[in-house]
Amino acid sequence: MESFCNVIKGNDTTALVRWMKKYWKTRISSLKTFIIGLRHDYRAVRNTIKLNITNGITEGFVNKLKVVKRVMYGRAGINLLKNKLILEHVLFN
Template sequence: MLTQRQGHRLDDWINEVRASDLQPLRSFAEGLLIDHDAVVAGLTLPYSNGPAEGVINKIKLLKRQMYGRAGLALLRKRILLASARNGALPRKSWQSPWSDTPAWPRPGRT
């Protein structure tokens, strides 16, 4: 059901779990019913927030590493540099990851 995107089988699985003697699993299945539509969508659709969670995790790691070392400006530069290295955050080709100003004049400006 999880690896083959078969969210339509969730109701059958919940009914099987309800009939079982495993109380913790029954409690888990009842919790899934609270947001049933979202759980079925998560089991069915190919979309994932994994890339966003990865970027958030990297930012938190950099924040912990920078604690007490410098201000927000340096933290921001490190986050932008890390994202530029692995392509985690989209940038325009003229934006510099190290500053707020473009590396050269923006297209259409002199």
């Protein structure tokens, strides 16, 4: 039995199609909903399996920006926020 984890970690996109066909007739509604979502976003999921590209650095920066915004909420304007992010980048990277 191929697990979904092995399919995603591998590089064979046909394994994803086989996995979806295998579990399509399931009685578990949440699994069926998940497979429908995979079918809607099939190109993106296929490219994730096929290509070894990640946007982790971008997501990390966005997360950091949101944290700093929450900490500074109501205290200052956009200029101080911009300077704080640039200063943190210089000091801690």
